[in-house]
Amino acid sequence: MxxxxxxxxxxxxxxxxxxxxxxxxxxxxxxxxxxxxxxxxxxxxxxxxxxxxxxxxxxxxxxLPLIPDPAHFYCVGVNYADHLKEVQDAGIVRPKPKHPSLFPRFPESLVAHDRPLQIPKVSDEFDYEAELAVVIGKGGRYIDEADALNHVAGYTCFNDGSVRDWQYHSSQVTSGKNFWQTGGLGPWLVTADEIPDPGCLDIKLLLNGKTLQDSNTRHLIFNVAQIIAYASALIPLKPGDVIATGTPSGVGFSRTPPIFMKAGDICEVQIEKIGTLRNTVEKAVG
Structure with a gap:
C-alpha cells in the first residue's frame, strides 16, 4: 500500500x-x-x-512532505562503506564508525515531491544525497534489534540536501543540514509488508537525467534494524518519526571538479520498490 x-x-x-x-x-x-x-x-x-x-x-x-510534522527526524551520517571511502579520499579525517552517527533534521527543512529545493542565498555549495528513509509505526524505547523492523510502518525516499560549506563550519554537521526547504521527502510511504527486507534495495540519484549515485542498501554499514535500536535509546521513538539511513558514494563535493545543484536543475531519488522523489531546484530569494 x-x-x-x-x-x-x-x-x-x-x-x-x-x-x-x-x-x-x-x-x-x-x-x-x-x-x-x-x-x-x-x-x-x-x-x-x-x-x-x-x-x-x-x-x-x-x-505535501510525507510526514510534515515528525516529532523526531534523525539522519545517519556516513553510513555506506563506499561513501566513507570517498569522504576519506577528499581529505576529511573520518574513521569507520563504531556506532551510527545521528544528527537531527527540522520539519521546516523539508519539502514535498514535485516542490522546489531551495539553495540558500548564503551559499552556492548545495549538494544532493539519495537516502532510504524509515517511518516508525510503533514507538518505543530500547527497542531490540531483533524486533526493530516490527516497529516500521514503511519506507520512502529522502534527498538530504546539504549546504556543504556550512556543514563544515564546525565538527558537527547540523547547520549544513537544516536550511529552510533543502530536504525532499516522499513521494509516498510504501508499507513495510511490501518491503520485508529493506537491506536489499537499489538506490539511485539522477541530476538532470544523469545518474550520479548508484548503489544498494546492502552496502549500509549499519542496517535499518541496528539504526532503530540505537536511536531508540536516546528518546523514545514515536509513531511518525523518520530516520534517514545515509547516502552512498557519488555525492557532489567529492567529485573533481565538484558538482553542486544549481537553479533550474531537476534532482531525482529512485529507490527500488518505492518509486521516484523528484524536485526542481531554485535559488532562495530570502
Missing part, C-alpha cells in the same frame, strides 16, 4: 494511491495526517480502504 500526504482545495489530507487515483482515507478514518493515522493505530484500517473508489485523480492533488 502507498500512502501520501497531499493538499486539495486548500486542505491538508491523507490518501492511499490506487492506480492513478487517490482515496481520501483521512476523511474516512477521521485523521488528518499520516502521523495521526499511525498514532491512532489505524494503519491496518487504512488497508481495508484501498479498494474504495478514488476521490481524486493523482494529477489534481499537490503533494
Amino acid at each position: 502507498k500512502l501520501l500526504s497531499y493538499e486539495f482545495e486548500g486542505a491538508s489530507r491523507l490518501g492511499a494511491l490506487v492506480d492513478d487515483g487517490v482515496v481520501d482515507i483521512g476523511r474516512r478514518l477521521g485523521v488528518n495526517s499520516l502521523r495521526h493515522l499511525l498514532e491512532a493505530g489505524k494503519l491496518g484500517a487504512a488497508t481495508e480502504l484501498v479498494g474504495a473508489q478514488p476521490d481524486h485523480v493523482l494529477g489534481d492533488v499537490a503533494f
Whole structure:
C-alpha cells in the first residue's frame, strides 16, 4: 500500500494511491495526517480502504512532505562503506564508525515531491544525497534489534540536501543540514509488508537525467534494524518519526571538479520498490 500526504482545495489530507487515483482515507478514518493515522493505530484500517473508489485523480492533488510534522527526524551520517571511502579520499579525517552517527533534521527543512529545493542565498555549495528513509509505526524505547523492523510502518525516499560549506563550519554537521526547504521527502510511504527486507534495495540519484549515485542498501554499514535500536535509546521513538539511513558514494563535493545543484536543475531519488522523489531546484530569494 502507498500512502501520501497531499493538499486539495486548500486542505491538508491523507490518501492511499490506487492506480492513478487517490482515496481520501483521512476523511474516512477521521485523521488528518499520516502521523495521526499511525498514532491512532489505524494503519491496518487504512488497508481495508484501498479498494474504495478514488476521490481524486493523482494529477489534481499537490503533494505535501510525507510526514510534515515528525516529532523526531534523525539522519545517519556516513553510513555506506563506499561513501566513507570517498569522504576519506577528499581529505576529511573520518574513521569507520563504531556506532551510527545521528544528527537531527527540522520539519521546516523539508519539502514535498514535485516542490522546489531551495539553495540558500548564503551559499552556492548545495549538494544532493539519495537516502532510504524509515517511518516508525510503533514507538518505543530500547527497542531490540531483533524486533526493530516490527516497529516500521514503511519506507520512502529522502534527498538530504546539504549546504556543504556550512556543514563544515564546525565538527558537527547540523547547520549544513537544516536550511529552510533543502530536504525532499516522499513521494509516498510504501508499507513495510511490501518491503520485508529493506537491506536489499537499489538506490539511485539522477541530476538532470544523469545518474550520479548508484548503489544498494546492502552496502549500509549499519542496517535499518541496528539504526532503530540505537536511536531508540536516546528518546523514545514515536509513531511518525523518520530516520534517514545515509547516502552512498557519488555525492557532489567529492567529485573533481565538484558538482553542486544549481537553479533550474531537476534532482531525482529512485529507490527500488518505492518509486521516484523528484524536485526542481531554485535559488532562495530570502
